[in-house]
Amino acid sequence: xxxxxxxxxxxxxxxxxxxxxxxxxxxxxxxxxxxxxxxxxxxxxxxxxxxxxxxxxxxxxxxxxxxxxxxxxxxxxxxxxxxxxxxxxxxxxxxxxxxxxxxxxxxxxxxxxxxxxxxxxxx
Amino acid sequence: xxxxxxxxxxxxxxxxxxxxxxxxxxxxxxxxxxxxxxxxxxxxxxxxxxxxxxxxxxxxxxxxxxxxxxxxxxxxxxxxxxxxxxxxxxxxxxxxxxxxxxxxxxxx
Numbered sequence: 001x002x003x004x005x006x007x008x009x010x011x012x013x014x015x016x017x018x019x020x021x022x023x024x025x026x027x028x029x030x031x032x033x034x035x036x037x038x039x040x041x042x043x044x045x046x047x048x049x050x051x052x053x054x055x056x057x058x059x060x061x062x063x064x065x066x067x068x069x070x071x072x073x074x075x076x077x078x079x080x081x082x083x084x085x086x087x088x089x090x091x092x093x094x095x096x097x098x099x100x101x102x103x104x105x106x107x108x109x110x111x112x113x114x115x116x117x118x119x120x121x122x123x
Numbered sequence: 124x125x126x127x128x129x130x131x132x133x134x135x136x137x138x139x140x141x142x143x144x145x146x147x148x149x150x151x152x153x154x155x156x157x158x159x160x161x162x163x164x165x166x167x168x169x170x171x172x173x174x175x176x177x178x179x180x181x182x183x184x185x186x187x188x189x190x191x192x193x194x195x196x197x198x199x200x201x202x203x204x205x206x207x208x209x210x211x212x213x214x215x216x217x218x219x220x221x222x223x224x225x226x227x228x229x230x231x
Contacts, residue, residue, distance in 0.1 A: 046159075046167065046210060048220040059218040063124075095166055100178070108214030109157045111169035111178060 002027035004114035022096030030054040034099035034106040039092040127223035146211035
């Protein structure tokens with residue numbers, strides 16, 4: 001059963017770049033699936049950040065697109081998120097997840113998810 | 124941006140009862156509507172996609188219906204472990220995916 005695990009710094013200073021990695025196990029990241037990032041501010045709802053596939057094709061949330069970069073490392077079976085110029089509003093639990101679509105196109109539905117990692121933006 | 128409004132905000136029910144959760148979209152999303160369950164301290168879990176399709180492993184007591192702007196998640200006979208927050212999500216205007224604000228289901 002595919003498993004995903006997020007990792008990265010739990011504290012980032014304002015104006016700096018948030019960097020997270022998602023390690024995928026029990027499934028190849030070169031499969032036909034896309035892989036995504038979703039975040040959830042403490043006590044609030046969910047916000048999709050973006051998707052990437054093994055070829056590096058990306059789709060980003062238009063509201064975050066100017067600050068988001070996703071990349072993939074097939075040799076390590078992992079993918080990454082960078083979010084630049086962070087502010088306190090970027091404080092959230094960041095989840096990585098597999099896009100449910102398996103025909104080489106993103107479905108925009110996510111399952112399964114990693115356990116999430118809390119990133120706090122503060123000086 | 125398509126706004127999803129979920130109701131009620133909180134629902135309190137007893138084991139064995141039927142629960143009905145609603146999600147209304149600000150414009151038509153066809154059938155591109157999913158439901159997730161999130162228990163405290165856990166990641167969301169996909170329950171329903173494309174309005175009415177249940178992924179493998181999801182119990183049959185969870186069902187989804189609706190199309191256009193009005194959708195419903197029904198839990199036919201509540202179990203204590205169904206206590207969670209339930210989110211709807213649309214993918215109609217890809218790549219603009221949005222989620223509802225959630226309905227908290229409490230099992231008495």
